Amino acid sequence: MAIQVQVTFDAHDPAALGEFWCAALGYVRQPPPDGFASWDDALDAWGVPPDQRDSANALVDPDGVGPRLFLQQVPEPKTAKNRVHLDLNVGRSAPEGVAPQDAVRAHVARLVALGATVVAEREVRGESWVVLQDPEGNELCVQ
Structure with a gap:
């Protein structure tokens, strides 16, 4: 189990x-x-x-x-890159008829409106994702 x-x-x-x-x-x-x-x-x-x-x-x-x-x-601020982060697999669970890239773009825009910051867009071996930071600077990826 x-x-x-x-x-x-x-x-x-x-x-x-x-x-x-x-x-x-x-x-x-x-x-x-x-x-x-x-x-x-x-x-x-x-x-x-x-x-x-x-x-x-x-x-x-x-x-x-x-x-x-x-x-x-906690009293101290974040000072370094996360060693662990969450990947939000939005594109893989996009509703029928919605292109994965469009689902990713829409979710990233929603998170930015909520206070996230886009750090980078990456693509490696056919996989693409957007790196963001939440409002307190914790990294996350949307793919």
Whole structure:
């Protein structure tokens, strides 16, 4: 049996970065635990002070297929290239009748409108992709 994976990002603003990644991936914020109507109710019950409530954000695939993303607040800024990054395979899952390149271009434009920055466009051995940075500078590729 395979082991489930969670991908963790360090972030300055987990809530804002979570909004970007929800839009980028079609994810949703993880619902509060059973027995709680909201995250505020859960955090109240657990005694988490209000000034610490924005220190983390968890995102999930609403279909339950993709890995959970966990964004944790850290004080230091990003200083180097990621050693691991996400590749969004938009072209491979383009709707019928939509050319893969058009799906990639449209998704890149959407991410740029949400605060991403295009770093480079690459093509190697017939494979092409666009390298971007999310609003906090984390690299990702759209192919």
